[in-house]
Each structure stands twice: as structure tokens, then as C-alpha cells.
Amino acid sequence: MALRNAVLAALLEGEASGYDLAKDFDASVANFWMTTPQQLYRELDRMETAGLISARVVIQERRPNKRLFSLTEAGRAALHDFTSEPPKPTAIRDELLVKVQAVDGGDTEAVREAVAERLEWSRAKLARYERLRDRLLEGRTEAEHLAHAQRVGPYLTLMRGLAFEQENIRWSEQVLAILERRSASVT
Numbered sequence: 714m715a716l717r718n719a720v721l722a723a724l725l726e727g728e729a730s731g732y733d734l735a736k737d738f739d740a741s742v743a744n745f746w747m748t749t750p751q752q753l754y755r756e757l758d759r760m761e762t763a764g765l766i767s768a769r770v771v772i773q774e775r776r777p778n779k780r781l782f783s784l785t786e787a788g789r790a791a792l793h794d795f796t797s798e799p800p801k802p803t804a805i806r807d808e809l810l811v812k813v814q815a816v817d818g819g820d821t822e823a824v825r826e827a828v829a830e831r832l833e834w835s836r837a838k839l840a841r842y843e844r845l846r847d848r849l850l851e852g853r854t855e856a857e858h859l860a861h862a863q864r865v866g867p868y869l870t871l872m873r874g875l876a877f878e879q880e881n882i883r884w885s886e887q888v889l890a891i892l893e894r895r896s897a898s899v900t
Contacts, residue, residue, distance in 0.1 A: 716756045717765065719746045721784065721792040724766065725864065728783040731757055745870055757782060765791055813888060825892050832885035839878040846871055 719742055723734055734757075735750045748756075760766045765788035768780040784792070809831055816824045849868050850858050859865055 716746075716748055716752060717760055718792065718795045719748070720753070720756055720760060721765065721788050721795070722866070724782060724784045724788070725792075725866070728781045730771075730779045730781050732779070734782070742870075745873065760788070763787075816892070821892065821896065825889065828885050828888050828892070832882060832889065835878045835881035835885065839875065839882065842871060842875050842878060846875065 719738070720734065723729070723737055723742060726737070729737065731750070731754050735748075735753050738746070738748055738753065757766065757768075761768050761782070764785055766782045767785050768782050771779050771781055773779060809827055812819070812824050812827055846868075849862075849871065853861075855868075858868060862868065
């Protein structure tokens, strides 16, 4: 998937600056798509040149001027085309899993520390996703939100991010317990 498709999907929320998009990516889209602000700004320029988005300049007195981006009809058509295509299969590419695979011939303590770090990272990310869920629900139940929200896509992808981090936590805790038991039985 190209970054442009993630940007087009993010702009369904409405007009946004590059800064706002980068912030939104970090808060919501990061559960399934990672990018740096530099990559995002380069992609915005390419998308504007291609006519997928348009930009307008907002003059600010005490701050630098900013550009606000919005979808064009061509951008909406490109997003429609993208959603019409079957997705490519995904595969896990995770350096931590390679380290765990090699734990028997490597530095067990370093692998344990790496898993513990992933556990803390996943717990923090899960907490951020839970706060985002609370903001999206705005006091409604999940069923009410899904039945009446103007857009459900952000919530549906958030559900996947929540499940992913919950599974990361479960797996990390299990790996740490196994490594601890094995360590105790060796000594």
C-alpha cells in the first residue's frame, strides 16, 4: 500500500494541514501505518502535483503560513479505486521475533529485556488507543457509535489496533514467563 492511500483516507475527515495530518497519523493511523513527517510532506507535494489533493494557504500573523489540504474529485476517485482492489496478503516482519527465534543460541537476557521493552511499549500504545476510543465514542456505547457515527472506518481500524496491542501484551507476558521458568530451572 502506498502512503498516498493512507493520506487520502485521512483527508476524508476534512481539510487538514501537514502538521495536523502528521499528528493524526501518530494518534490514529499509526495502529496500521507508520510514516515520518518528512515522508508525509514529500507525499503531500507529490499528491498535489498529481491533482489528488488541493492546498490553500492560510496567512498567520505570529506563526508561519500554513497550507491546508483537501481531497479533490480525482483524489476521491483514486481512493475509490484503491478500496475496490483486493488487498495484498500481509506478512509479519518483526526483528524481535527473529531474536526470540534465536534465543536458545543467543543472549537470553538481552532477548528477555527486548521482550519486556516491547511489553511496556504495547501497554503504553494500548492506553493511547483506549483514550482515543473514549474520544471517538463521546459517551456513547460502541453499538450506538457504530450505528450512528458519520464515519465508522476510524473506529473499525482502532478496534484492530486495540486487538493487536492486547495480543502483543498477552504474547510478551507469556514469553517472559517461559523464559523466567527456563532460567530458574537451569540455575
